[in-house]
Amino acid sequence: MFYYPNPAVSNLEHILVDSWGAYASNFSSAITPCDNYVTEVGLPAINSHRTTSAQWMRVAFHDFATADLAAGTGGIDASIGFETARAENKGSAFNDSFTFWQPFVNEFVPMADLLAIGTVMSVHLCGGKYIPYSPGRIDATIADPKTGVPEPSTSLEETLAQFEQAGFNQADAIALTACGHAIGSVHAGGFPEVVEQSAITPNNTNGAVNFDETRAVFDQAIVHEYVDWTGQKGGALVTSYNETSRSDLRLYESDGNKTMLQLYESGDGFQDTCVELLQRMINTVPSNVQLQPAITPALIKPINVTWDVTAEQQLVLSGKIRMLYADEIRNEPVSVTFSNSYTESLVAEEGLGTSAFKLSDAQTNAATQYFLFSIPSSSVAGATSFTVAAEGFEAQVFEIQDAAFIVPSLSYADVAKGTVSITLAARNDEPDFDPSQLSVEIATPVLQPLTLAPKIVRAAVQVAEVDSPFHDIGYWSGSTAIEPPTGAVSVTLLSSGKVVDTLLLDASVAGW
Numbered sequence: 001m002f003y004y005p006n007p008a009v010s011n012l013e014h015i016l017v018d019s020w021g022a023y024a025s026n027f028s029s030a031i032t033p034c035d036n037y038v039t040e041v042g043l044p045a046i047n048s049h050r051t052t053s054a055q056w057m058r059v060a061f062h063d064f065a066t067a068d069l070a071a072g073t074g075g076i077d078a079s080i081g082f083e084t085a086r087a088e089n090k091g092s093a094f095n096d097s098f099t100f101w102q103p104f105v106n107e108f109v110p111m112a113d114l115l116a117i118g119t120v121m122s123v124h125l126c127g128g129k130y131i132p133y134s135p136g137r138i139d140a141t142i143a144d145p146k147t148g149v150p151e152p153s154t155s156l157e158e159t160l161a162q163f164e165q166a167g168f169n170q171a172d173a174i175a176l177t178a179c180g181h182a183i184g185s186v187h188a189g190g191f192p193e194v195v196e197q198s199a200i201t202p203n204n205t206n207g208a209v210n211f212d213e214t215r216a217v218f219d220q221a222i223v224h225e226y227v228d229w230t231g232q233k234g235g236a237l238v239t240s241y242n243e244t245s246r247s248d249l250r251l252y253e254s255d256g257n258k259t260m261l262q263l264y265e266s267g268d269g270f271q272d273t274c275v276e277l278l279q280r281m282i283n284t285v286p287s288n289v290q291l292q293p294a295i296t297p298a299l300i301k302p303i304n305v306t307w308d309v310t311a312e313q314q315l316v317l318s319g320k321i322r323m324l325y326a327d328e329i330r331n332e333p334v335s336v337t338f339s340n341s342y343t344e345s346l347v348a349e350e351g352l353g354t355s356a357f358k359l360s361d362a363q364t365n366a367a368t369q370y371f372l373f374s375i376p377s378s379s380v381a382g383a384t385s386f387t388v389a390a391e392g393f394e395a396q397v398f399e400i401q402d403a404a405f406i407v408p409s410l411s412y413a414d415v416a417k418g419t420v421s422i423t424l425a426a427r428n429d430e431p432d433f434d435p436s437q438l439s440v441e442i443a444t445p446v447l448q449p450l451t452l453a454p455k456i457v458r459a460a461v462q463v464a465e466v467d468s469p470f471h472d473i474g475y476w477s478g479s480t481a482i483e484p485p486t487g488a489v490s491v492t493l494l495s496s497g498k499v500v501d502t503l504l505l506d507a508s509v510a511g512w
């Protein structure tokens with residue numbers, strides 16, 4: 001299967017862009033609407049007063065908070081998964097979030113990248129601006145030996161020292177905390193030292209006290225209600241019955257409320273401040289990690305483009321093209337032209353999608369439309385690329401190759417048997433292509449002890465030539481044992497060590 005520009009960016013771009021409607025990513029569905037609690041369903045979810053979007057941002061903060069900038073350790077590396085038994089990481093947010101994110105982890109998408117994109121999505125879908133999102137984080141394999149997430153009882157001096165070590169000065173610490181506490185609640189269930197148990201009622205089963213009157217909207221209300229002393233007055237960490245637990249009050253007052261007043265007066269500037277600080281937070285990574293350039297929404301995106309063999313033994317190139325429109329869907333034709341000159345005008349599917357993105361200062365959210373194609377190999381023989389063109393779009397070229405590929409309909413993970421079976425197809429009539437140089441590797445995300453973040457187990461698959469229905473294409477098959485996968489098993493086909501094809505098997509909720 002061809003992933004553009006690569007499997008990691010293709011997967012993560014889907015999460016970023018496809019928010020609602022046709023092919024909405026199951027990731028954003030968890031925080032739609034923004035007060036949704038995905039861990040429970042129906043009335044229990046509503047009465048829980050837990051907020052998945054808020055939990056995601058809290059998890060990112062706690063993973064980040066043990067960063068030591070000078071030492072180059074910690075930051076967003078999903079080590080928080082190993083650290084949930086620490087008193088400083090009380091509450092259900094960590095296990096709830098990791099349980100939800102687990103099926104999305106695969107060889108190309110580490111838990112740490114999901115942790116970061118969780119904050120981007122919560123802010124972006126729930127009223128805030130887009131935090132430029134760069135992938136490339138690496139999952140920790142052990143707990144961060146360093147502790148130090150601020151708690152409600154932590155002294156001001158220690159709290160500021162903890163932020164300082166992670167690269168945030170006093171003004172940053174105040175503003176970042178106000179941004180974080182723009183959504184969500186403090187729960188008496190986990191924090192009886194902050195919220196009195198009387199807050200727990202049949203309609204509020206965890207005794208949630210919201211930070212502001214707009215619990216699930218990423219807005220400035222937290223700052224207004226604190227400064228104006230209205231509504232929730234900044235929330236339970238300001239007003240707690242227990243003076244020791246008034247950590248937000250101590251922090252906000254630590255510079256004589258200067259930062260909070262500046263945020264108050266900055267209007268929309270609050271959102272920009274949050275973008276800047278939250279971006280710094282999610283981009284704080286161990287010094288050996290190199291983040292990739294920020295992902296931008298693809299205006300033209302080929303999806304699930306692959307060679308496959310039909311039941312009638314016909315070799316076909318199929319897939320879809322997602323078009324992303326800044327405003328209205330245009331009913332102009334979309335065409336695909338192959339490098340051998342074969343061209344087709346594509347027909348749109350009925351279902352439309354909506355993105356949380358607004359493109360190039362458009363007033364409305366961007367919209368998506370999908371175009372299917374399925375083309376016999378005889379029409380595109382020898383083609384090495386295809387060009388997608390449509391009125392109002394710059395035409396884009398996407399590379400393909402047909403020397404060798406993993407056959408999707410003949411490759412599968414059998415979870416009950418604990419095996420992966422792969423069939424690959426390769427041309428045996430091309431003088432400069434030698435099928436004997438092909439090798440297959442798989443990478444399986446599996447459970448590991450002490451954290452809900454899967455680890456990736458790699459294995460080679462030995463293949464042997466088998467019968468093929470074609471005279472110019474040979475088949476090679478093989479299988480290998482795997483542990484139960486938690487997400488998509490990735491299959492990589494290499495020719496003399498160079499990747500020629502990739503296929504994610506059983507992507508289920510993480511797929512298209």
Ligand code: HEM
Pocket residue numbers: 050051054055057058061091092093150151152159176177179180181183184185186187188190191194237247248251
């Ligand atoms: C002095 C610093 C901080 C302290 C002491 C603190 C403490 C807390 C506590 C006790 C809760 C309640 C959790 C629960 O009941 O489930 C909470 C919630 C939350 N915190 Fe913080 N926090 C701090 C800074 C931050 C920062 C910097 C962020 C993010 C940038 C953040 C994001 C959140 C969010 C989103 C929630 C709501 C979670 C939910 O509704 O489930 N916090 N915080």
